[in-house]
Amino acid sequence: MTTAPPDRSAERSPTTAAASGGLSTETALRLHDLMLRSRVLEERLITMYKQGDGYFWIGGPGEEAFNVPLGLLVDKGQGLDHDYLHLHYRSSGTLLAMGADPIDSLRQMKNTASDPYSKGRNFAGHYSVRKWNVAPVSSPIEVQYSIAIGTAQAQTKKGTKGITIVQGGDAGTAEGDFATCLVWSSRKGRELPILIIVTNNKFGISTPYEGQHGESRIADRGKAFGMQTATIDGNDPETSFHALKKAIDYVRTERKPYLLEAMVSRLHGHSSASGANFVKDEVDCLTRFEQRLEEKKVLSRAQMDEMRAKYTQEFLTASQKVREEPQPKAETIWDHVFADKNYVGGEN
Numbered sequence: 001m002t003t004a005p006p007d008r009s010a011e012r013s014p015t016t017a018a019a020s021g022g023l024s025t026e027t028a029l030r031l032h033d034l035m036l037r038s039r040v041l042e043e044r045l046i047t048m049y050k051q052g053d054g055y056f057w058i059g060g061p062g063e064e065a066f067n068v069p070l071g072l073l074v075d076k077g078q079g080l081d082h083d084y085l086h087l088h089y090r091s092s093g094t095l096l097a098m099g100a101d102p103i104d105s106l107r108q109m110k111n112t113a114s115d116p117y118s119k120g121r122n123f124a125g126h127y128s129v130r131k132w133n134v135a136p137v138s139s140p141i142e143v144q145y146s147i148a149i150g151t152a153q154a155q156t157k158k159g160t161k162g163i164t165i166v167q168g169g170d171a172g173t174a175e176g177d178f179a180t181c182l183v184w185s186s187r188k189g190r191e192l193p194i195l196i197i198v199t200n201n202k203f204g205i206s207t208p209y210e211g212q213h214g215e216s217r218i219a220d221r222g223k224a225f226g227m228q229t230a231t232i233d234g235n236d237p238e239t240s241f242h243a244l245k246k247a248i249d250y251v252r253t254e255r256k257p258y259l260l261e262a263m264v265s266r267l268h269g270h271s272s273a274s275g276a277n278f279v280k281d282e283v284d285c286l287t288r289f290e291q292r293l294e295e296k297k298v299l300s301r302a303q304m305d306e307m308r309a310k311y312t313q314e315f316l317t318a319s320q321k322v323r324e325e326p327q328p329k330a331e332t333i334w335d336h337v338f339a340d341k342n343y344v345g346g347e348n
């Protein structure tokens, strides 16, 4: 399968025209293509789960407008000179924007031996890519916030331009790991280059955000630690793109933490545990963005429908291929459990 979104810029009007507020037409098209691709990928994963080609689904429909710009803006690479990503289980848009092959997400859903993220061990959305510094996604929520301190400290010690980016949900910020991250990243004179992201979809599993938080904005908690903070509409790709760029530039240049809260939607509920059906009363970032692109005559409805049909067919074909791929062999059960080398220390 191809990983790079097709370049369709030549099909349309001047490429530098503002397609959507402050975004160039090229960027708007790139964001749209990746958001759509991520959405269709998640729909395929849900279908696979419902057809018995997987045991559990959890993923990112509703977070694309934020997660795709994030993937486009990171400094991708291996080692301390590049950015480290400690993501959560809704980060498919970020991975696709970084150039991940969507078929690999299907492989993880089907738990095939060819799954590059966990070799068939973990369930959907648990990405792990050493060559891009994507640390393994953890099922126990929010632990990534304390793990992220380690890569940020290593980057500081080595004096690199790389930064650490950590992301998790709103409910998990009630846990100690989040507080640990705030404390360790902001010690005076020893600040760490961490972009701390909270994607706030206003729910834990079934616990509503209202009633669980004394603060009205999670980002405000960073102020007590002297951090730069922002709360943004994460359903708007343009807002997200600019806010992420500003935050990433700040952390990279100042070598200090930044707490960014993005309000997002949860478009298929929490996971397969809550049915994974489409939720109609939440803002759909893709629908909203497509309406804007249509109004600005950047893309027609027919073009977008055609793209969706193409991706739907592409992922259906990919899921049929994955169904034929073997599961891990029983004798490999102890493989990939513990690291056999000090990879962070540079052993390869």
Ligand SMILES: Cc1ncc(C[n+]2csc(CCOP(=O)(O)OP(=O)(O)O)c2C)c(N)n1
Residues within 6 Å of the ligand: 090, 139, 140, 141, 168, 169, 170, 171, 172, 173, 201, 203, 204, 205, 270
């Ligand atoms: C340490 C831990 N406690 C509880 C759970 C069960 N659990 C899984 S997802 C989830 C909700 C997390 O909500 P939030 O942090 O807001 O992220 P969201 O899933 O909404 O993106 C919970 C409680 C878990 N996986 N790990």
